[in-house]
Amino acid sequence: MSKESPKYLRTSLAAAMMLGFKTGRFYRNAKLPCINLLLTYTSGCAGNCGYCGLSMRRPGAYKDKSFIRVEWPIYKLTDILESISRSGDKVKRVCLSMVTNKRAIKDTIEITKIHRQNLDVPLSLLISPTILDKNHLYSFWENGADMMGIAVDCATPYLFEKIRGKNVSGPHKWRQYWKCYEDALEIFGRRNVGIHLIVGLGETEKEMMEVIQRSYTMGGSTHLFSFFPEPDSSLSKHLQPPMGQYRRVQLARFLIDEGISSFEDFSFDAHGKLTGFGMTDEDISKIITLGKPFMTSGCPGRDGEVACNRPYANCLPGPEIRNYPFYPEKEDIEKIKVELWR
Numbered sequence: 001m002s003k004e005s006p007k008y009l010r011t012s013l014a015a016a017m018m019l020g021f022k023t024g025r026f027y028r029n030a031k032l033p034c035i036n037l038l039l040t041y042t043s044g045c046a047g048n049c050g051y052c053g054l055s056m057r058r059p060g061a062y063k064d065k066s067f068i069r070v071e072w073p074i075y076k077l078t079d080i081l082e083s084i085s086r087s088g089d090k091v092k093r094v095c096l097s098m099v100t101n102k103r104a105i106k107d108t109i110e111i112t113k114i115h116r117q118n119l120d121v122p123l124s125l126l127i128s129p130t131i132l133d134k135n136h137l138y139s140f141w142e143n144g145a146d147m148m149g150i151a152v153d154c155a156t157p158y159l160f161e162k163i164r165g166k167n168v169s170g171p172h173k174w175r176q177y178w179k180c181y182e183d184a185l186e187i188f189g190r191r192n193v194g195i196h197l198i199v200g201l202g203e204t205e206k207e208m209m210e211v212i213q214r215s216y217t218m219g220g221s222t223h224l225f226s227f228f229p230e231p232d233s234s235l236s237k238h239l240q241p242p243m244g245q246y247r248r249v250q251l252a253r254f255l256i257d258e259g260i261s262s263f264e265d266f267s268f269d270a271h272g273k274l275t276g277f278g279m280t281d282e283d284i285s286k287i288i289t290l291g292k293p294f295m296t297s298g299c300p301g302r303d304g305e306v307a308c309n310r311p312y313a314n315c316l317p318g319p320e321i322r323n324y325p326f327y328p329e330k331e332d333i334e335k336i337k338v339e340l341w342r
Contacts, residue, residue: 002042003040003063003074004040004041004042005039005040005041005077005103005104005107005111006039006077006107006110006111006114007076007077008040008074008075008076008077009037009038009039009040009074009075009077009080009096009111010037010038010039010040010067010072010073010074010075011035011036011037011038011072011073011075011080012036012038012067012068012070012072012310012313013070013071013072013073014026014032014036014070014310014311014312014313015032015034015035015036015037016073016075017032018032018035018087018090018091019035019080019083019084019087020083021073021075021079021083022073026311026312026317026325027311027312027317027318028326030309030311030312030325030326031090031309031325031326032309032311032325033090033091033092033093033301033305033307033308033309034091034092034093034094034095034298034299034301034307034308034309034310035080035084035091035093035094035095036095036097036308036310037080037094037095037096037097038067038072038096038097038099039096039097039098039099039101039104039107039108039111040063040074040099041062041099041101041103041104042062042063043062043101044056044062044065044099044101045062045099045100045101046100046101046130046171047099047100047130047164047170047171047172048164048168048169048170049153049163049164049168049170049172050162050163050164050168050233050234050235051153051163051198051201051227051229051230051233051234051235051238052067052230052233053065053066053067053068053069053230053233054067054099055233055234057168057233057234058230058232058233059232060232066230066231068228068230068310068313068314069228069230069231070313077111077114081114081115081118081119084119084121085118085119091121092121092122092300092301092302092303092305092307093121093122093123093124093299093300093301093307093308094115094119094121094122094123094124095123095124095125095126095149095299095308096108096111096112096115096123096124096125096126096145097125097126098125098126098127098128098131099128100128100130100131100171100172101131102131104128104131105131105132105136108125108127108140109136109139109140109143112125112140112143112144112145113143113144115144116143116144122146122147122299122301122302122307123144123145123146123147124145124146124147124148124149124299124308125140125145125147125148125149126148126149126150126151126196127140127148127149127150127180127184129150129172129176129177129179129180129181130171130172130173130176132180134183134187137180137183137184137187137188138187141187141188145188146188146192147188147192147193147194147299148184148188148192148193148194149193149194149195149196149223149299150177150180150181150184150193150194150195150196151195151196152177152178152181152195152196152197152211153196153197153198153201153225154174154197154198154201154203155197155201155203155207155208155210155211156203156207156211157174159201159202159203160172160174160177161174162202163201163234163235168234181193181195181215181218181220182218185218185219185220190219190220191219191220191221192220193219193220193221194215194220194221194222194223194297194298194299195215195220195221195222195223196222196223196224196225197211197212197222197223197224197225198225198226198227199224199225199226199227199241199245199246199249200226200227200238200239200240200241200245200246201227201235201238204268204271204272204273205245205248205249205252205268205272205273205274206266206268206272206273206274207272208249208252209249209252209253209256209263209266209274210263212249212252212253212256212257212263213256213262213263213264216256216257221257221297222253222256222257222297223296223297223298223299223308224249224250224253224297224323225313225314225323226240226241226246226314226315226322226323227240227241227314228240228313228314228315242342243320243322243339243342244339244340244341244342245273246322247294247336247339247340248274248340248341250293250294251277251284251287251288251293251294251340252266252274252277253293253297254287254292254293254297255277255279255287255293257297260279260287261277261278261279262278264278265277265278265279266278285337288333288336288337288340289333291324291327291328291332291333291336292327294323294324294328294332294336295309295323295324295325295326295327295328296308296309296310296313296323296324296325297323298310309323309325309326310323310325311325312325
């Protein structure tokens, strides 16, 4: 029997550990307050995104494919709900991710209804704009989702087309993603919708910060990932961005999304590399010392703190942490200060 949604869902390996389905320990005792779920179908996802482990072009059976370089085991929805219910206040949010499969629309609505009936935990949706219209977004909101994410991923139309669109025979369109973002903001409200962006796909720092500003100006926020090559994907040989590049973008995102500074205040060299944040060194140093700019950016729990912190989703557990799933300690801050302009 096929284990497909809506009766079955994939969970991230970290979520499976959190729910007691898998054994293991988190590096530096990181905590996972968000349960990340993924719809699953034998027919898979229609996308051919060059960096994605679920791409149709990636070899292997869909059920065996990793996503963000880790296993996503399949469990019954009823077992997942029961385990979340037993977890008490450890789970601050649930995030359900769609794939580009037309069955995903009906199943997302059904699972959203079931979630509302069984759990008193906020629910985010990571949606696939390619198969959705505005009425679908309204149905998601009406049935209990309170926040929404859209994985734009690429910072420019050119890179989007090259990695996700016609160039790879993919179905996704840049304009459609941004129209969906606009519609979602209208329905869910300001700061309740965010975009995902992957640093290191070939954009300049200037291009990345410009699109982060666009997201904020429209009324949303940005959740950052550092590119991390997926084995056997089209971009499996593509290198991760230098740590300095990622740290500068992290800090710029924080300044923009917190309304402290803006793209117009930043300065860049001829190659689009950031050279200044439009603030004094003293003020920047104070913000760096907070540590928060370098933590995972994601949907919050009811306490206002980031719940979807995705421990080690874009780096190996170890000293080269890219998104801190906890507040960086003093030694981490000193390391970050060195990395920032490396």
